[in-house]
Amino acid sequence: MTVVVGYVPTPEGEAALTQAITEARRSNTTLVLINSSKGEAAVDDRFAEEGDIQDIGERLPSQGIQYLIKRPVRGHDAAAEVLDAAEEHNAELIVIGLRRRTPVGKLIMGSTSQRILLEADCPVLAVKAR
């Protein structure tokens, strides 16, 4: 069993990670961090920088947590990547960060969180940025 967290380098993403660490420690399971990009644009600010990911990779063991970091870039959207990972790693919980979106914005862009909430087979914990 694992805890899967969809990470983006934003306040929402950080909040999700913090919460996921708490959950993973509580149930003593592996934390699977997903930070994906479709790789379509030359620049993707939601794809964390190598340095940030290394920092996280160093921080997690010091908190006594087993972890796995995955950074797929294969043209799939973030929801699909998180759901894939949840299935593959037999997740007991998915943690995601929520951000405020106007209804119109949601209509145009679709919502990653919404897709995960609707399609996941396990409980989903959605947190907001503090």
Add this chain to the structure above:
Amino acid sequence: MTSLTTGLKGRSELGVALLLGAAGVLVFLDANGLVTPYSKSDPVGPKTVPFIVAGMLEVCAVLLALNVLRGGKGEAEGGEDVDLAHPADWKTILPLAGAFILNILLIDWAGWVISGTILFWGSVLALGSRHYVRDGLISVALSLLTFYGFYLGLGIALPAGLLEGIL
């Protein structure tokens, strides 16, 4: 060079030398085939420059082959959006070329709107986009826009092909 021995492996650049050599021979044979009586008003004639070019190509071919065999290597061109760390992605190139060739075959018969749509849609697909419907709509819109834009704006009538009469 019928069999690719291990010594030639990783020396695909020899192909470039081969191409240069072949181009040189071609230029030479072509120029040699020209029949020109000597004329006072044109002492150089149409053959001289091709001969020089052919010679230059042959010299380059030989030198390049030597250079490659001695371990020389051409520096692949970098760029803003280029990552030379991974090998060439033939799964992208071949479908791209396929879309291009399809366009060549279709353009006169089916018309620009259809062939252009196939070209753009196929290219986008080859390049890894997975929004089939959205891509399709954009392709059609782009082809139609350029068709009418060229006709109305530039006075160039691109072929209408199968859609003759409809457009």
Add this chain to the structure above:
Amino acid sequence: MDVWSSLMDGFATALTPMNFMYAVIGVILGTAVGVLPGLGPAMTVALLLPVTYALEPTSAFIMFAGIYYGGMYGGSTTSILLNTPGESSSVVTAIEGNKMAKAGRAAQALATAAIGSFVAGTIGTALLAVCAPIVVKFAVSLGAPSYFAIMVLALLAVTAVLGSSRLRGFASLGLGLAIGLVGMDSVTGQRRLTFGQPLLADGLDIVVVAVAIFAVGEALWVAAYLRRTPLHAIPVGQPWMGKFDWKRSWMPWLRGTAFGFPFGALPAGGAEIPTFLSYVTEKRLSKHPEEFGKGAIEGVAGPEAANNAAAAGTLTPMLALGLPTNATAAVMLAAFTSYGIQPGPQLFTSQGPLVWALIASLFIGNFLLLIINLPLAPMWAKLLQLPRPYLYAGILFFATLGAYSVNLQAFDLVILLVLGALGFMMRRFGLPVLPLILGVILGPRIEGQLRKTLQLSAGDPAGLLGEPIAVGIYVIIGLILLWPFAYKLFRRSRPVAAPAGGAAPLATEAGDAVHSNHNAVYTNHKERP
């Protein structure tokens, strides 16, 4: 010919509402393609060539001028925000500028680049306006032997001096000359390299060749090696500079301009050497040498100015002699030919209004760039979010459309694909594309001059040396060709101290550039008497 009044007439032409609009379009388009990864000004002008057939040549060239300068500016934006220099001439900008941006000084880096480009571009264009007529006055007195020599010099210099491998440069040049041979011989009407294909009798359309090499070849190349890992753009607000930044920038701008223009105007100067020279000079003169490599504003201001001044310098031989020395100038020259305008020293007399409108529009474009780019920098950065499949598919789409619309025959598309594949192969194996395109453009003209020369001398090869200028140029050509051997000897007899192990790669590179240049000056002096 009075420069000032011609220039004023040029402004009058360039400022008509229609032409001004094309200048604005050119500047915006140029900046956009400069910012977008994988697109450059040469490719853009090539893609636009067919579309501009319907325009007045003057309007088209005003737009091209905007693209030329805009592309340079846009390129520096990406270098600073992404640390991905698109061309070797913006490597230095990328290093200092990106460090500045990472330290939270992106606004100042962009500002000094923009204002420095404006200053250098304006001074450079003014120098162009002054120098070009002088060069023309000198050039019209030259005869066929000298022209032949000058063109050979330009071809060989670009091939031998620029790029990392001379051998591969010459290979590329040979291919270009061969492509230039295709078609009917202009003197005897014989068909060369047409293989009985009537469609080849008129030769390969230069537009198709340029689009194939610069657009199709490049798109295929990038597609094959597309960077999959997304980059991070450093967030940026409105560019601005404080008083202190101005103080540190203005001298580097002027010095950079002084380096850039002459190098650009030389047949093989290019923009790469002056940017490195400017960088090294600023480092030496700076009161803050310790900041270099960590984001010194002088290291952005100087090289950016040098880059833009070189761009203006490049236009001097292009307009005055019909000799292009960089890719964009080559494509612009191709545009002249496809409009039926004969490039060369006659250009200023036969197409005076066009040339002066073009020069005036360079001033206008520079000014537009400044007022458009300072406020719009954040918007340009947004362009980087564009999905790349659309970008590269779009290049192929418009390349096809353009090449097809020239003659409306599918055969041209076959040529487009074949030459596109050639362009791909050349990029793969390190054959520079510039000598090829110069060979295609200049080859037929060189042959024409050669035949004219020998016709005048009734077939006596000594006719080639019939003018003192020609002899002088052959000496220079000899020096350029023999240079690497002399350099090797020089190195052997005086071993150069190896660069310190800990030196940053840039420092060594820049050091080498300066080094070899010093040597070049040295040898020239020695050989002159």
